[in-house]
Amino acid sequence: MAASIGVIDYGMGNLHSLGKALERVSSASRVVISYDPEELMACDRLVLPGVGGVRECMNELRRLELNQMVVEAARDKPMLGICLGMQVMLEWSDENGGVPALGLFPGKVVRFPDPSPDAHGDRLKVPHMGWNRVVQTRAHLLWDGVPDDAWFYFVHSYHAAPANPEHVLGTADYGHAFAAAIARDNIAAFQFHPEKSQNTGMTLLGNFAQWSP
Template sequence: MAASIGVIDYGMGNLHSLGKALERVSGASRVIVSYDTEVLKHCDRLVLPGVGGVRECMNELRRLELNQLVAEAAREKPMLGICLGMQVMLEWSDENGGVPALGLFPGKVVRFPDPAPDARGERLKVPHMGWNRVHQSRPHPLWEGVPDEAWFYFVHSYHASPANSAHVLGTAEYGHAFAAAIARDNIAAFQFHPEKSQSTGMTLLGNFAHWSP
């Protein structure tokens, strides 16, 4: 039977474009978009996507008992978080007065500060939205074929602040440097949207589809 990639559907995110992108790069793998824990637990690797807020995400994951699935799968199979899916992999988010998250990585999620005007009286806008370069902090199989300082597409007001700098896989600059990608063992996560990042994003997804940590 062909290997399978499970995309976790908890009702928050554009799963159609992500599913189609994974189908394009995964070769013989089957891509299964589902909220059914019994279906997802039999997938060979999992993707946790998402857009929106951490509180709503955690509420839906708990309601569907997907938080338990993620915690168990994180111990044994390749897993990828994307955008909000990256943020909920940390221990805590400052959003909505503070929200506990999945705790797969030590650290928290913080909001971009509202910066002071520059010399021209202009401010960086929050949310951070659009294309930005990502500096690769260390080598990793997911970076194979991806140039350092490649452009990726971001949409977010909060960003991850990992407690362990060794977990940072890539950084970007928006007012200050922030973690744009993190990884440990069999888990990786991107703040940007690889499915919206043209050929470089497709290369990353293809690397994940064939990653054997």
């Protein structure tokens, strides 16, 4: 049976472009987009994507009985969080007055500070939207073939603040440095959208499709 990549569908975000990107980079794997916990647990690796807010995300994961499935799968399956999917992997988000999340990484999610002038005197806008460079802070197989300081596409108002600096794979700068990529054991996550980040993003997805932690 062909290897399979499960994309967790809890109703938040257009998964079409992500599914197509995964199919392109993993022709030897079957891509399954599903909200069925049993079908997802049968996959060899999982992707947790998402756009929106942490509270709504956690509510939907619980409603569909996917929250415990994600925690259980994270014990041994290669797993990738993208954008909101990265944020809910931490313990807590300051959004909406405070929301407990999945707790796969120690740390919390915080809002970018109110806009202030950058080095050129221009005011940064929140949300952080558009292309930004990511500096690789430590070596990892997911970075294989990805140049340091490469451009990736971001859309977010909150960002992860991991408690353990060793979990940070890469940082970007938007008024201050923040964690743009994190990883531990068999779990990794990107704040940016690799499926919208042209060749560098496709390389990252291809690396995940072959990652055997």
